[in-house]
Amino acid sequence: MVYLQITLKIAAANRTAAAGIYQKYKAPFLNTIAGAKSKELLVRDEDVQVLHGFDSQENANAYLQSELFTADVVGGLAPLLDAAPDVRIYQTA
Template sequence: MAYLEITLKISNNNRPSAAKVYTDYKEPFLKQIKGAQSKELLIRDEDVQVLHGFASVVDAKAYLESELFNRDVVKALAPYLDADPEVRIYDVA
């Protein structure tokens, strides 16, 4: 098991639009991406995190190279970001 954590700086007024992007792409992520197991939206005052669960680190890295991520998700989120996202992959021991 592995987790992909993407931390996003999004102002409060843009959060509803960004949450819609999360909702729109959750099902395609779970159905189309190899090894995808879960996707959760975590909200804090200072940022928003999207936590993706995968079968392996290899699957998490492959998602970051996928068309769904780069062509669809990144493009849809871009107008709402206040800074570049922070991306981390964790291997579950």
């Protein structure tokens, strides 16, 4: 399993809107992105993380180049961000 972790700095006032974007694109992610296995929203006081599960690192990287990510997700989240997202890919042992 491979995990794509995206950490977002989003002010508390904008978190409801960000959660709406997560909900809007969760099903299209799971149904149309090659190798997509899971998607979870993790909320902490200091930030919000979206954890995506994939079957391979290649598919995780491909998602980052997809129109769903670049146009829809990033386009929707961009006005809500207080800083650039931190994007990391992890491989399970």
